[in-house]
């Protein structure tokens with residue numbers, strides 16, 4: 001294996017070890033193209049995919065409306081010396097569709113937009129501490145103390161165990177008036193209970209801290225407006241990424257105007273935040289999301305997948321511990337070695353199915369595709385090779 005890219009690839013979750021436990025001859029390692037729910041590797045093999053670019057693609061790969069929009073934007077120059085008209089137009093579209101986003105800033109990656117949300121919360125409150133719940137990206141503020149390369153002072157102040165109301169409340173109260181923000185992922189392996197969501201809102205309000213909802217996986221998937229829309233939440237700030245531009249590099253932080261104002265009193269800026277290929281992809285994606293009622297499709301098709309996975313768990317109880325997740329994002333919990341064996345057996349049969357991390361359906365997955373996948377997983381689970 002080449003050592004030109006340490007760890008094989010720049011996206012850790014795509015490395016062979018993450019997919020198959022190790023690099024294995026004959027299993028796919030690098031791809032050349034993707035369309036709909038299909039991916040072609042560098043040996044010309046086709047796979048039905050549920051990794052969907054780690055949840056960044058909800059319309060299917062190379063969706064024609066998005067491809068047309070990005071082609072036009074590329075032909076129009078893609079970037080320039082001035083901010084594009086499209087930046088302001090798209091902000092208006094998003095605010096209209098998600099009224100809790102009164103103003104926003106675009107960035108390129110989820111981690112970057114989360115870091116911007118934390119910076120804005122700190123600048124607005126004049127406080128330092130941040131509590132997180134879930135995964136918020138690779139940047140310093142979101143790492144546990146002791147992470148190699150991260151000085152302890154830069155690491156996250158603490159983490160809240162998902163849906164643990166009492167421990168969450170205690171941690172927020174213990175942080176007192178040092179607490180700038182609580183950032184949380186609304187779904188971590190299961191739906192959140194109402195009590196957890198209410199506690200986070202009430203306690204942050206009581207403390208004067210900013211409530212940041214990390215909707216990077218849930219935005220444009222649970223609903224166009226993510227968990228905030230589905231559960232009727234009242235965030236101070238939300239962060240969207242991944243599916244909002246169907247795989248083109250775009251993320252955003254947005255929320256209450258008076259809090260977002262703090263972005264002008266600190267320094268948050270990126271040269272390519274205003275390239276307009278990704279902005280065009282986002283506008284086209286949101287349009288398809290509404291027109292084709294994509295979240296309803298994901299819930300229906302994902303429900304079929306999740307139901308089928310539960311049947312498989314019943315048929316293979318010695319291998320499958322639990323089925324985790326929700327229709328829109330789910331997986332089989334298995335012993336490490338069994339999960340690896342399943343991922344390899346599935347790939348040999350033309351299926352890319354994540355072990356120990358979410359699988360995602362898209363607009364390109366339909367009933368026949370899901371039924372074929374379930375039959376194939378049944379076969380793969382029976383494969384002891």
Ligand SMILES: Cc1ncc(COP(=O)(O)O)c(C=O)c1O
Pocket residue numbers: 054109110111112114134135136137138185214215216217241242
């Ligand atoms: C909930 C959540 N927050 C933040 C991130 C980081 O986003 P990115 O990988 O685009 O930097 C991710 C990525 O998986 C995520 O799922």
